[in-house]
Amino acid sequence: MSQPDQRKNRRRRRPIRLVSAFLVLLGLAGYFVVQYESTGGGGPHxxxxxxxxxxxxxxxxxxxxxxxxxxxxxxxxxxxxxxxxxxxxxxxxxxxxxxxxxxxxxxxxxxxxxxxxxxxxxxxxxxxxxxxxxxxxxxxxxxxxxxxxxxxxxxxxxxxxxxxxxxxxxxxxxxxxxTGRAPASLTCSGPAPQRKGDPEEVRRELVQAFGAGAAPRIGAPGTAGAPGSHGQAVGSGGSTEISLAVNGQNKRRGWELAHWAVAHADELGIQRVSYDSKAWLAGLNRGAWVDKNPGKGGDDDPRNSGPADVRIFVTR
Missing domain, CATH: 1.10.530 (Lysozyme)
Incomplete structure (x- = not known):
């Protein structure tokens, strides 16, 4: 190939390389934006x-x-x-x-x-x-x-x-x-958990920490659980729900359980938690609680739980 032809080929390849480099940088920028949005700046905390x-x-x-x-x-x-x-x-x-x-x-x-x-x-x-x-x-x-x-x-x-x-x-x-005295005061940021959650593991950990009174029952909808609580497993877009029913007048008890679940989300593969008109979703909203929006999503959407339900969804 003559030297003029070689120069022409190099000129043709330059735009392709520049476009490829730009796309790589754009992808990296998008990744860091997502990471910043999910963590609120800095690492998970x-x-x-x-x-x-x-x-x-x-x-x-x-x-x-x-x-x-x-x-x-x-x-x-x-x-x-x-x-x-x-x-x-x-x-x-x-x-x-x-x-x-x-x-x-x-x-x-x-x-x-x-x-x-x-x-x-x-x-x-x-x-x-x-x-x-x-x-x-x-x-x-x-x-x-x-x-x-x-x-x-x-x-x-x-x-x-x-x-x-x-x-x-x-x-x-x-x-x-x-202890639930300050509702929605705990935020935990970072990406959604990578490990799969195990409803039985979450149940065991709840019972071990809080005692038998906090035990959810994992089974078909409508099954009865321990005194003062009940639970069910419900498919929800790649997650399984553990639903804890607490006394609707005892908001402090509900927030004890909800904050515990958020703090252990990464460890136990918890994807979403909702209680008392608020929802927490792993990897979103910089780890903050957001207002539920009733009417959007199916009955198993965490934003649609009842006022007396602490609902925990684990990653499947």
């Missing part, structure tokens, strides 16, 4: 926003805070007890389930097997470790009237007893959300 203040945390931290609160609720502990427990775990482990620590300390509360807190396997179970913390706290006479540092120290016997106080404000804010 959860935020509690109530009483004019907010606290941001990782998905893991939100899961553990929700578990600590649920165990306290299940044991009939007060909100003050939940604040003390969450603040203690923030100081001891930064709300992470650590498999190491000072000497043989482990888990959320850095409990030591050698000091009678349980076996390593037990302590590494967040439900167990939160439960035994509450058991010890309940033995502290008048703990609800004590300063947080004093109450926590009587349980933990830490070498740094004054350190718990710095977490009280954030722990109080999280308690507002996870």
């Amino acid at each position: 959860c935020t509690v926003d109530a009483a004019g203040t907010s606290h941001r945390m990782s998905l893991e931290q939100a899961q553990h805070a929700a578990t600590i609160s649920a165990v306290g609720v299940g044991k009939g502990m007060s909100d003050r007890a939940v604040v003390i427990a969450i603040a203690t775990a923030m100081q001891e482990s930064d709300l992470r389930n650590l498999d190491h620590g000072d000497r043989d300390s482990l888990g959320l509360f850095q409990q030591r097997p050698s000091m009678g807190w349980g076996t390593p396997e037990q302590i590494m179970d967040p439900v167990y470790s939160a439960g035994i913390f509450y058991d010890h706290l309940a033995e502290v006479r008048g703990f609800e009237q004590l300063p947080l540092t004093v109450a926590a120290q009587k349980v933990q016997r830490s070498g740094y007893p004054d350190a718990y106080a710095k977490h009280e404000a954030e722990a109080s804010l999280m308690t507002e959300a996870f």
Whole structure:
């Protein structure tokens, strides 16, 4: 091929390369826009926003805070007890389930097997470790009237007893959300969960954290569940529903369950949650709750649940 012909061919290929490069850049830009919209900026995270203040945390931290609160609720502990427990775990482990620590300390509360807190396997179970913390706290006479540092120290016997106080404000804010006192105050952003959800796994986790009274029954529509609740499995565009019926007058109970489900969405493959005229959809709306829009979609659309239903959809 002559040199003029070679130059002509190179000129013909340049526009094709430029168009291809532009399409690649356009695709990348679209990807980052979607990621930004789903996360609200930054990586996946959860935020509690109530009483004019907010606290941001990782998905893991939100899961553990929700578990600590649920165990306290299940044991009939007060909100003050939940604040003390969450603040203690923030100081001891930064709300992470650590498999190491000072000497043989482990888990959320850095409990030591050698000091009678349980076996390593037990302590590494967040439900167990939160439960035994509450058991010890309940033995502290008048703990609800004590300063947080004093109450926590009587349980933990830490070498740094004054350190718990710095977490009280954030722990109080999280308690507002996870005990249901602040409706729709928890947002969790990030892409929709990639793992498939298992309704039975969600059921087990609910019962383990809250107790048998929170158990949904997974079966045909209209089946009866545990006292005060019922459940059903319903196909919905690639998801399966677990529906929890709670007392319509007890909005706080409903929001406890709804916020727990949102905090555990990534871990359990939960796609959608709805309650009390609000809906949360994984990967959309920057993780925020949105108003339901009755009349759109079928009967299994999460925006169309009744006022007394907490509805949880898992990815199929």
